Amino acid sequence: DIQLTQSPSSVSASVGDRVTITCRASQGIGSRLAWYQQKPGKAPKLLIYAASSLQSGVPSRFSGSGSGTDFTLTISSLQSEDFATYSCQQVNSIPFTFGGGTKVEIK
Amino acid sequence: EVQLVESGGGLGQPGGSLRLSCAASGFTFSSYEMNWVRQAPGKGLEWVSYISSIGTTIYYADSVKGRFTISRDNAKKSLFLQMNSLRAEDTAVYYCTREGFSSSFDSWGQGTLVTVSS
Numbered sequence: 160d161i162q163l164t165q166s167p168s169s170v171s172a173s174v175g176d177r178v179t180i181t182c183r184a185s186q187g188i189g190s191r192l193a194w195y196q197q198k199p200g201k202a203p204k205l206l207i208y209a210a211s212s213l214q215s216g217v218p219s220r221f222s223g224s225g226s227g228t229d230f231t232l233t234i235s236s237l238q239s240e241d242f243a244t245y246s247c248q249q250v251n252s253i254p255f256t257f258g259g260g261t262k263v264e265i266k
Numbered sequence: 267e268v269q270l271v272e273s274g275g276g277l278g279q280p281g282g283s284l285r286l287s288c289a290a291s292g293f294t295f296s297s298y299e300m301n302w303v304r305q306a307p308g309k310g311l312e313w314v315s316y317i318s319s320i321g322t323t324i325y326y327a328d329s330v331k332g333r334f335t336i337s338r339d340n341a342k343k344s345l346f347l348q349m350n351s352l353r354a355e356d357t358a359v360y361y362c363t364r365e366g367f368s369s370s371f372d373s374w375g376q377g378t379l380v381t382v383s384s
Contacts, residue, residue: 191369193368195311197311202374202376203311204374205366205370209370212368214370214372248311248370248371250370253325254313254325254328255313256313
């Protein structure tokens with residue numbers, strides 16, 4: 160199984176800050192990576208697919224990059240509605256594993 | 267508007283069974299691959315099972331293989347998860363999800379809580 164390691168596990172940031180979250184795969188997965196946002200008590204929401212493609216309706220302050228084993232989700236200017244938990248997922252091979260999540264908290 | 271609505275969760279006995287359903291609307295259900303994903307209380311997301319658009323290809327996580335069965339009824343636009351031999355570690359919110367571009371999960375239901383306890 161492909162393991163995904165996210166870092167940091169949590170980050171405290173202020174509105175307007177630039178936030179970067181990394182996701183490392185235990186083996187190469189090309190660009191077969193997605194990023195999700197989840198707020199408490201809600202279902203996850205797709206932000207980025209194919210490592211760098213922005214899902215329709217998602218604000219352009221979200222961006223994804225990387226390929227192979229190292230990936231990044233960047234929020235260019237954090238907004239109040241962005242405080243949530245972010246998870247990466249590899250869709251290169253079964254089982255479709257998720258990272259452990261990164262909680263973005265208010266500083 | 268794409269909608270996925272799960273039902274069938276609740277309290278299950280260890281060793282018992284539950285059947286989850288997911289009603290789809292707002293898209294051509296028969297054209298999409300579907301998955302179940304679960305999330306234990308306070309934990310991360312765990313992929314559970316996949317089914318192809320016509321139901322001919324199915325995969326399971328090792329943690330549920332041999333106990334859970336995924337199926338679909340395209341005429342009724344519904345996805346199912348038959349859960350047998352329930353264990354305490356199956357306690358989680360179960361989400362029905364649609365696969366979109368590049369196999370990402372582009373639509374999620376609201377989730378249904380399964381609690382396994384005596």
